[in-house]
Every structure is written in C-alpha cells, then in structure tokens.
Amino acid sequence: MSNAVSLADVVKRYHRGRESVEVLHGLDLDIAEGEFVAIMGPSGSGKSTLLNLIAGIDRPDSGTVMVAGQKIDQMSGGELTRWRASAVGFVFQFYNLMPALSGAANVELPLLLLPLSRSERRARVEAALEIVGLAERARHKPSELSGGQQQRVAIARAIVSDPPILVCDEPTGDLDRETANEVLDLLRTLSRDHGKTIIMVTHDQKAADVASRQLHVDKGQLVDVAPPRSRADAAPLAEAGRLA
Amino acid sequence: MKFLRYHPLVWLGLLAMKYFPLVWAGLTRKKLRTAFTLLSIIVAFLLFGLLQGVNTAFNHGVEGAHLDRLVVQGKVSMTDQLPLALRDRIAAVPGVVGVTYASWFGGYYQDTKSNVFSFPVEASTYFGLFPEIVLPKEQLDALIKTRAGAVIGRKLAEKYGWKIGDTIPLKSTIWVKSDGTANWDFRVVGIFDQPSDTGQEQRLFFNSDYFDEARTLYKGQVGWYSVRIDSPSHAAAVSESIDRVFANSDHETKTVAEKEFTQSFLKQMGDINFIVSSIVGAVFFALLFLTGNTMMQSVRERIPEFAILKTIGFSDQAVLSLVVAEGLVVALTAAAFGLAGSVVAFPMLESMVGVPRLPMSVLAVGLFYAVLLALVTTLLPGLRVARLNLVDALGGR
Numbered sequence: 001m002s003n004a005v006s007l008a009d010v011v012k013r014y015h016r017g018r019e020s021v022e023v024l025h026g027l028d029l030d031i032a033e034g035e036f037v038a039i040m041g042p043s044g045s046g047k048s049t050l051l052n053l054i055a056g057i058d059r060p061d062s063g064t065v066m067v068a069g070q071k072i073d074q075m076s077g078g079e080l081t082r083w084r085a086s087a088v089g090f091v092f093q094f095y096n097l098m099p100a101l102s103g104a105a106n107v108e109l110p111l112l113l114l115p116l117s118r119s120e121r122r123a124r125v126e127a128a129l130e131i132v133g134l135a136e137r138a139r140h141k142p143s144e145l146s147g148g149q150q151q152r153v154a155i156a157r158a159i160v161s162d163p164p165i166l167v168c169d170e171p172t173g174d175l176d177r178e179t180a181n182e183v184l185d186l187l188r189t190l191s192r193d194h195g196k197t198i199i200m201v202t203h204d205q206k207a208a209d210v211a212s213r214q215l216h217v218d219k220g221q222l223v224d225v226a227p228p229r230s231r232a233d234a235a236p237l238a239e240a241g242r243l244a
Numbered sequence: 245m246k247f248l249r250y251h252p253l254v255w256l257g258l259l260a261m262k263y264f265p266l267v268w269a270g271l272t273r274k275k276l277r278t279a280f281t282l283l284s285i286i287v288a289f290l291l292f293g294l295l296q297g298v299n300t301a302f303n304h305g306v307e308g309a310h311l312d313r314l315v316v317q318g319k320v321s322m323t324d325q326l327p328l329a330l331r332d333r334i335a336a337v338p339g340v341v342g343v344t345y346a347s348w349f350g351g352y353y354q355d356t357k358s359n360v361f362s363f364p365v366e367a368s369t370y371f372g373l374f375p376e377i378v379l380p381k382e383q384l385d386a387l388i389k390t391r392a393g394a395v396i397g398r399k400l401a402e403k404y405g406w407k408i409g410d411t412i413p414l415k416s417t418i419w420v421k422s423d424g425t426a427n428w429d430f431r432v433v434g435i436f437d438q439p440s441d442t443g444q445e446q447r448l449f450f451n452s453d454y455f456d457e458a459r460t461l462y463k464g465q466v467g468w469y470s471v472r473i474d475s476p477s478h479a480a481a482v483s484e485s486i487d488r489v490f491a492n493s494d495h496e497t498k499t500v501a502e503k504e505f506t507q508s509f510l511k512q513m514g515d516i517n518f519i520v521s522s523i524v525g526a527v528f529f530a531l532l533f534l535t536g537n538t539m540m541q542s543v544r545e546r547i548p549e550f551a552i553l554k555t556i557g558f559s560d561q562a563v564l565s566l567v568v569a570e571g572l573v574v575a576l577t578a579a580a581f582g583l584a585g586s587v588v589a590f591p592m593l594e595s596m597v598g599v600p601r602l603p604m605s606v607l608a609v610g611l612f613y614a615v616l617l618a619l620v621t622t623l624l625p626g627l628r629v630a631r632l633n634l635v636d637a638l639g640g641r
Contacts, residue, residue: 057634085557096552100269110556112262
C-alpha cells in the first residue's frame with residue numbers, strides 16, 4: 001500500500017516580529033492510504049502546524065511534503081488552493097458552517113468549484129448527506145441543527161467532492177460524549193468503508209482510541225508512535241458509486 | 245444553440261446564478277443592517293435623480309442653442325437695455341443675415357411662485373429667426389395683428405387649461421404700466437410647439453409694440469438683440485464687428501453666442517450646476533464612508549467564513565469577487581429603487597424645470613455611480629479577505 005502522506009525532514013518556523021520560533025524540528029512521517037491517524041500532544045506542541053502542512057494550508061521552511069501523490073511544499077498559493085479543492089476535505093472543531101445557508105447549500109460549496117451541472121451537484125449533495133445520515137434535514141440552517149448534526153453537515157461538506165484525505169481538527173471538541181461517539185463512528189466508517197485517509201488532531205484520548213494509529217507530538221517532534229492496528233479492507237467512495 | 249453556452253454573457257449569467265446564493269447569504273446574514281444600508285443608498289440616489297434631473301433639464305436648453313445665432317446685450321450687464329435704434333446698424337454688419345429683439349418681462353400668474361416665462365418680441369421677425377418654434381402661419385398673423393395678443397407654448401396651455409381666445413391676466417415683477425399697475429392682460433391667439441425641446445413650451449410671447457407703449461420706463465429700448473449669421477464659423481468675427489460698431493458709445497455691447505447667453509441667463513437664478521454638484525458630492529461623500537464602513541464591518545465579522553471558503557478551495561480572486569458582488573447587488577438594487585423613485589417624482593417638478601420626464605442620461609449616470617460606489621467600498625475589504633492568512637484566520641487570530 002502506498003503512502004497518502006509522506007513528510008521528510010520537515011522544519012517549520014514562525015516569525016513574530018524579530019523573533020523566530022521553530023515549531024517542527026526535522027519531522028519525518030508516513031501515513032498509508034486509508035489509515036485513520038490521531039495526532040495528540042499538549043498545546044503548543046506543533047500538532048496543528050503539522051496538520052496545516054499536511055492539508056496544504058501552510059508551507060514548511062525546509063523538508064518535503066508529499067500528500068495524495070503531489071509534492072506540495074513548493075506549490076504557490078494558487079496551486080495549493082486548487083490542490084486543496086481536489087485532494088483534502090476539512091472538518092473543524094466549531095463546524096464552521098455558513099450560518100445563512102441551509103445544510104445542503106453548505107455541503108454544496110466545494111462543488112461550486114467543479115465543472116458540474118446543477119443536477120449533478122444536487123445528486124452529490126444528497127449522497128453525501130445520506131452517508132452522514134442527515135438527508136431529511138438538508139433544508140435546515142445550522143442554527144436549527146444540534147452540534148452533532150452540524151458536525152455531520154461539516155463532514156458531508158468535507159467528503160462531497162470525494163477527496164482522498166480528510167483532515168479533522170478537534171472534530172469532537174465541542175460535542176458531548178454520546179454525540180462525539182456518533183461522529184467518531186462516522187469517521188471510522190468513512191475510513192473503513194470508503195477508503196478515506198483520515199488525519200485527526202485531538203486532545204481526547206477516547207477519540208484517539210478510535211483511530212487505527214496514534215501519533216504523539218511534543219516540542220515539534222514525533223514521540224511515542226503507536227503501531228498501526230488492523231482495519232477492514234475499504235473500497236474508495238467513488239468506486240462505491242455513492243458520489244460518482 | 246450550443247454556442248450560446250459559450251457566449252461570455254451566457255457564461256457570466258450562469259456563473260452569477262451559481263454563486264448568487266452565496267452572495268445572498270452574505271447579505272441576509274444581518275438583515276436589519278442590510279436594510280438600513282439599502283435605505284440610505286435609496287435616499288441618496290433619489291436625491292441624486294431629482295437634483296441631477298433638474299440640472300440636466302436646465303442644461304438641455306443650453307445644449308439646444310443654435311451655433312448660427314448670436315445675442316447682442318449691454319456690455320456692463322445683461323439687464324442693461326439697448327436702444328431700438330441699434331437694430332439697423334447691427335443688421336448692416338457683414339455676416340449678419342437677420343436681426344430681431346426681445347425683452348425679459350418677469351411675468352407671473354396669480355402667485356409670484358407661478359412664473360410664466362414671458363417675452364415681448366418683434367413678432368414679424370422673431371419666429372423667422374427661431375424656426376424651432378412651430379407656430380401656424382394664421383396664428384402668427386393673428387399675433388401681428390392683435391395688439392395685446394400672445395402666443396403660448398403647448399405645455400403652458402395644458403398647465404393652466406388656456407386656449408385660443410382666452411384672456412390671460414399676468415402681473416410683472418418689473419414693468420409697471422402707465423395706469424400705475426403691473427397688471428397686463430393678454431389674449432391668446434396661438435399655441436406653439438417646440439418638438440426639439442418641449443421644456444421651452446412653457447414660454448409666452450407677446451407684441452413688443454404693446455409692451456413699449458404701455459410701460460412707463462425704458463420706452464424705445466429692448467432687452468437684447470438676437471442675430472442670425474451666415475455661418476457658425478464667422479461667429480467670433482461677427483461678434484467682434486458688432487461690438488466694434490458700438491465701442492465708445494453710450495450703449496457699448498457685448499455680443500456672445502446664444503449658448504453663452506443662455507448660460508448667463510440661467511445663472512441669474514443661481515449657479516444650478518454648482519449647487520447640484522455640491523449637494524450630490526456631499527451626499528455621495530457621506531455615502532462612501534457609511535457604505536464603506538458597513539462593508540468593512542460585515543466582512544470583518546465573516547473572516548472565519550471567508551477563511552473556510554479559501555480553505556476548501558476558493559481562490560483569492562473568487563472571494564474578492566464575492567465581496568465585490570455583494571457591494572454591487574446592494575448598490576445597484578438601491579440605486580434602481582432610488583432612481584425609480586425620482587422617475588416617479590420628477591413630473592412634480594415640471595412647473596419648475598419645464599421638463600416632464602427625468603432625462604435618461606441621469607439614469608445612466610446614476611447606475612454608473614452605483615457601480616463606482618460598489619467598487620470603491622468593497623475593494624479594500626475584498627482585498628483584505630483575498631490576502632487572508634489562513635493559518636491566522638483559522639486559528640482565530
């Protein structure tokens with residue numbers, strides 16, 4: 001199985017005025033296709049920076065970053081934007097939905113960038129909402145949905161354009177235990193049944209336990225890398241015919 | 245029909261339809277704020293439409309001036325009267341092919357606010373020099389034959405319901421009759437049209453002879469001479485020649501093109517152009533700050549939303565376009581309502597400006613200003629969003 005993510009000797013520094021702070025110190029990391037990886041670590045350890053580099057939101061100062069078969073560390077801002085649209089789906093702690101749009105319209109957003117007809121977009125949105133179990137609430141606005149339902153809409157938005165990789169930044173951080181478990185089940189299903197590579201940053205050990213592998217970041221370096229656990233064979237989402 | 249799919253306008257329309265829900269969502273996020281912004285722009289454009297309409301209507305008369313006509317007036321002031329005896333000497337100047345004269349009567353009907361733009365003229369020559377005034381020959385003959393006769397424009401006739409045969413009692417703010425009153429009665433003997441500029445149909449012309457006999461002052465004098473010349477290209481030379489004839493006399497003249505004379509005449513009522521420009525300028529200046537501040541605030545509140553759009557693949561240009569599109573929708577919608585209001589309200593100003601409809605040019609300029617307003621007020625917040633640092637924005641910094 002080839003790697004979905006491969007980082008080699010990655011260094012990242014942040015500049016605040018004259019001060020330069022090195023957040024990641026020559027980090028190496030490989031994540032296989034279809035893996036569900038949890039990244040843990042204390043605040044300020046560099047886990048969000050690592051996630052940003054993998055997601056193409058930020059660029060390293062040195063080292064190489066290969067994600068979904070593309071070397072993205074030297075891409076321009078415009079190239080990264082286009083690459084993100086096709087390669088990565090995003091799930092955030094606070095859902096980050098457009099409050100004035102319905103659930104379906106929120107899910108449709110990434111599809112506006114693709115050359116699809118209106119009916120094609122509608123079909124994909126319905127399929128994505130069905131996967132997350134919210135088809136019947138498509139017309140509701142975020143304010144009319146519970147936290148768990150909003151996060152499901154956010155997950156539907158992340159998968160609707162069928163990207164191979166999902167990056168999730170504290171996806172259960174704003175949810176109660178029961179709802180969090182439902183969201184984690186959904187993420188596990190997406191990894192196991194649809195072949196998505198999921199990289200999740202979390203502070204929650206119970207959430208991390210759901211992942212097939214746990215990575216611990218501390219002071220800009222990977223420490224205590226747990227071995228991968230076995231997982232069921234997965235079929236890519238597009239092949240499953242759900243979003244095609 | 246397949247090629248239509250690729251026509252730029254069709255493509256733009258499809259693109260607008262695709263992204264409109266996103267633009268609409270931005271506008272309806274804070275409905276009350278959007279409503280107040282719309283309202284302020286509507287009022288501004290209503291004011292713009294009315295004021296600019298008045299200005300354009302006034303200027304229309306200036307633009308309609310004929311290049312082959314000159315006006316001879318007193319050198320010191322246009323209110324200086326000139327002796328009737330100058331007429332033959334003006335006619336003898338090379339290049340002059342016709343001369344007539346007129347005066348300002350300062351008439352009103354019943355109320356000083358109901359101005360009637362009335363002029364004593366030499367009926368036998370005046371209408372020949374102004375062919376744009378369409379008056380049937382028998383009515384012109386009736387005017388020449390009727391001492392206290394008058395011809396009125398169709399708009400004026402419609403305004404007061406006057407018809408041929410009616411006697412019109414006017415008063416003058418300037419001229420007193422030998423009986424000591426300022427009451428002047430005229431009998432309507434004709435109604436004229438002026439299709440090239442219907443605003444001029446608010447005027448009234450009557451016989452200068454009757455005027456000269458009845459008034460107590462300035463007998464044998466006229467307000468100005470109108471002169472037709474053989475070619476517009478000779479205007480400067482003929483003007484100079486006429487003024488040279490009367491140089492160092494008791495009645496030195498200043499000969500100007502009809503356009504310049506009309507402008508000076510309008511300035512007697514105030515520099516409309518300056519007043520309108522000042523008011524409209526002040527209103528738009530205030531509007532720029534108001535709308536600009538609102539757009540800035542609206543965008544600032546939605547930084548996390550724009551950050552998400554950029555994260556999921558919207559380019560810098562796309563988010564900039566969304567912000568500009570919001571501004572365009574607000575400005576153009578409000579401007580359309582404001583200008584529509586001024587179209588509806590403008591006929592109420594007809595008695596003042598003499599033009600029944602808001603000139604189309606005002607609508608075009610108004611819509612252009614709306615686009616300009618949208619671009620100026622959204623460019624800064626739009627660029628801010630386009631240059632958003634995703635790491636900071638997503639991190640809530």
